[in-house]
Amino acid sequence: MQARLEHVNVTVADPDRTAALLATLFGWRIRWAGASIAGGRTVHVGTDDQYLALYAAAGGDGTPRGWKKGLPLNHVALVVDDLAAVEARVTEAGLTPFAHGDYEPGRRFYFFDRDGIEFEVVSYAAAA
Numbered sequence: 001m002q003a004r005l006e007h008v009n010v011t012v013a014d015p016d017r018t019a020a021l022l023a024t025l026f027g028w029r030i031r032w033a034g035a036s037i038a039g040g041r042t043v044h045v046g047t048d049d050q051y052l053a054l055y056a057a058a059g060g061d062g063t064p065r066g067w068k069k070g071l072p073l074n075h076v077a078l079v080v081d082d083l084a085a086v087e088a089r090v091t092e093a094g095l096t097p098f099a100h101g102d103y104e105p106g107r108r109f110y111f112f113d114r115d116g117i118e119f120e121v122v123s124y125a126a127a128a
Contacts, residue, residue, distance in 0.1 A: 015054035075118035
């Protein structure tokens, strides 16, 4: 039996704000939102098969925990069909795409969200 990734849980300053951004950028939907079992708030955003769990601790000051890049997470990578369309939405959201790469087997760029989480957006579709 082969395993598949169901979700990744990350700490953010405002789960609702981050979920709204990801829904806009990637066409995702809010799967669930509510009180976290550990206190605080969690929003699940994604598809029927996979999602990001966005968590904020109760009584926090609105900032995520201060992890250094790569400790424990380097980036979250997402595959899209239309790289240019997603990049335009990233820019429209006021975020800055960087580190564009066109190499086998795909094309990609990266951006940081408002919590400093790095996302890689990759397309394996043939360049138009």
